[in-house]
Amino acid sequence: MKGKVEEEKLGYELLKLFCYMITSARGCVEEPKLYGPFRLIDSMERLISLLDTQGLADDFLRKEQAKIEENKYLVMQDAKGFTKFLDELVIDFTQKLRESAA
Amino acid sequence: MQVFDIIKKRRSVRFYTDKAIEEDKLKKLVEAAIWAPSAGNIHAWNIVIVQRKQDIERIKAVSPGVLGNATALVILCADREKAYDKGGEVGRDVLSIMDIAIAAQNICLEAIELGLGSCIIRSFNQAAVRELLDLPKNIAPELVVSLGYPRSIPNPPSRRTAEDTVIRWIKGENDQ
Numbered sequence: 001m002k003g004k005v006e007e008e009k010l011g012y013e014l015l016k017l018f019c020y021m022i023t024s025a026r027g028c029v030e031e032p033k034l035y036g037p038f039r040l041i042d043s044m045e046r047l048i049s050l051l052d053t054q055g056l057a058d059d060f061l062r063k064e065q066a067k068i069e070e071n072k073y074l075v076m077q078d079a080k081g082f083t084k085f086l087d088e089l090v091i092d093f094t095q096k097l098r099e100s101a102a
Numbered sequence: 103m104q105v106f107d108i109i110k111k112r113r114s115v116r117f118y119t120d121k122a123i124e125e126d127k128l129k130k131l132v133e134a135a136i137w138a139p140s141a142g143n144i145h146a147w148n149i150v151i152v153q154r155k156q157d158i159e160r161i162k163a164v165s166p167g168v169l170g171n172a173t174a175l176v177i178l179c180a181d182r183e184k185a186y187d188k189g190g191e192v193g194r195d196v197l198s199i200m201d202i203a204i205a206a207q208n209i210c211l212e213a214i215e216l217g218l219g220s221c222i223i224r225s226f227n228q229a230a231v232r233e234l235l236d237l238p239k240n241i242a243p244e245l246v247v248s249l250g251y252p253r254s255i256p257n258p259p260s261r262r263t264a265e266d267t268v269i270r271w272i273k274g275e276n277d278q
Binding site for chain 2: 015019023027077
């Protein structure tokens, strides 16, 4: 069972993630179109990171997190490469979904 | 280093070592900003510097564009009241923002000379940053420059050629 301090810390980290997501949502109203997918994928990376601190991320998620970290900045200079990277993530997660029990 | 070398050396750096930036270096960056040109010599802007980790994390939480692990944030804020009083609507809505952009570039170039990396960011929620910093209503955060000692420096992206950039060049009679 997690201690109160640890729970408070997790709550704070989650609050920061929610702040990031809501300000991203607001920013996306006016920002370049590709920032939307970037913020979503960046949120996902942050969420996996948080899950990892709780021992809830498996090897698959850690591998995907590393892939996101390595490729997400393609959005700044290679839109086609960024889209291809998103396509690969879609396949990775779909295969994982197909293999997983409901 | 030649100015042009410094200009070419500047990259948008997001990953830094843990080493804190010395106060005298931050003061030098502020000086560099102050010496930027300003429309009508109005200088309708101010700076907030944040080095405390907890506050950087809070600002990052409402600033989706502040990525990585900067050890200092320099936040350039327009003084909208002063800009309007001295420069009218164009001073408030256009020129003060342009002044801030030029000042930010000065900061980034001086940062190179000081061995620092930097990144200019506009993707943040102005109202949220103002709230976190407890800034008065007339002070509008317009740009964040994230800073630190670089851990890694990205490769330069490709750039347009001069031929692709200059769309018309009207030369003088003696320059044919």
